[in-house]
Amino acid sequence: MAILVDGTTRVICQGITGSAGAFHTKGCLDYGTRMVGGVTPGKGGQKDPNGLPIFDTVAQAVAATGANASMIFVPPPFAADSILEAAAAGLKVICAITEGIPVQDMIRTKAALGSYPNSTLIGPNCPGIITPGWRVSGEGPSAKFEGGCKIGIMPGYIHTHKKDAKTGKAVGIISRSGTLTYEAVWQCSQLGIGQTTCVGIGGDPVKGFNFIDALEHFAKDPETDGVVMIGEIGGTDETLAGEWIKAHMRKPVVGFIAGRTAPPGKRMGHAGAIIGGADDTAQAKMDSLRRSGIMVAESPADLGKTMAKALSLEPALAGSR
Numbered sequence: 001m002a003i004l005v006d007g008t009t010r011v012i013c014q015g016i017t018g019s020a021g022a023f024h025t026k027g028c029l030d031y032g033t034r035m036v037g038g039v040t041p042g043k044g045g046q047k048d049p050n051g052l053p054i055f056d057t058v059a060q061a062v063a064a065t066g067a068n069a070s071m072i073f074v075p076p077p078f079a080a081d082s083i084l085e086a087a088a089a090g091l092k093v094i095c096a097i098t099e100g101i102p103v104q105d106m107i108r109t110k111a112a113l114g115s116y117p118n119s120t121l122i123g124p125n126c127p128g129i130i131t132p133g134w135r136v137s138g139e140g141p142s143a144k145f146e147g148g149c150k151i152g153i154m155p156g157y158i159h160t161h162k163k164d165a166k167t168g169k170a171v172g173i174i175s176r177s178g179t180l181t182y183e184a185v186w187q188c189s190q191l192g193i194g195q196t197t198c199v200g201i202g203g204d205p206v207k208g209f210n211f212i213d214a215l216e217h218f219a220k221d222p223e224t225d226g227v228v229m230i231g232e233i234g235g236t237d238e239t240l241a242g243e244w245i246k247a248h249m250r251k252p253v254v255g256f257i258a259g260r261t262a263p264p265g266k267r268m269g270h271a272g273a274i275i276g277g278a279d280d281t282a283q284a285k286m287d288s289l290r291r292s293g294i295m296v297a298e299s300p301a302d303l304g305k306t307m308a309k310a311l312s313l314e315p316a317l318a319g320s321r
Helices: 019-031 058-065 076-088 103-113 178-190 211-220 237-248 282-291 300-310 314-320
Strands: 010-014 034-039 069-072 093-096 120-122 128-131 134-137 144-146 149-152 169-175 193-200 226-232 253-258
Touching: 010 019, 010 058, 010 076, 019 034, 019 069, 019 149, 034 058, 058 076, 069 076, 069 149, 076 093, 076 103, 093 128, 093 149, 169 178, 169 211, 178 193, 178 226, 178 253, 178 300, 193 211, 193 300, 211 226, 211 237, 226 237, 226 300, 237 253, 237 282, 253 282, 253 300
Parallel strands: 010 034, 010 069, 069 093, 093 120, 169 193, 169 226, 226 253
Antiparallel strands: 128 149, 128 193, 134 144
């Protein structure tokens, strides 16, 4: 199984005629995602190079295609309005890839999303979400997959469906960092550990879907055997997630916190990655996660093997080498 998206999800791209939107729409199509159209105001009635219909509004796209998810590549000044347009049109999953959306815009947008409880916002400033499909042919970037859904910019071919996983295990992955999401996926895949769904929640201080939201979904998913949770300096999300895990989670969780060498008061990479106090540091968060019973990886290079240890797969993996 999976969380939020699967092979039946019907996806549109808001900003489909922009360079990034066009490029990643094709990437999602090539992976096997059911891309059904796109939205660019003023270009309704046209088709993109893939033959997908373009609409002037999200409401028109939903009415014509039955879409229930969106991938947003709209420029920052207009992206917040695009998120609310998607929610108003009834889309269940709204994945905002756009980075650089003003914080004030996102504060207002998140408040307004309270009126749309059936819509889930992933992002902004995130790589997206993927439920891996199973491999039907090929290897590497030329591989073909079925039954999956990729909404975003991640390299689909590094992900592994549970039925293709040599260990028969699969984990959920949640991360504030796009690059570290891919690193965790690659390491797990190389060790024969599949993934049910991978969610890049984004690095902005104001965002939609968060760690606890994802953990609640993964805890209920019978196909998810464990979870990798990747955080970073700044804010309290990781600490709160650790407290939730201690109280509610019965599956193994591996944690990692990026930014151990970051100086206080200086933003590092993501807009939300800034140490504002002693509890915001990487070491403080790692200590907090350990107190919550989470197995913490000391280095991003250890994510896969730490997950294998948490799943008690080390003897089997050693025997396969």
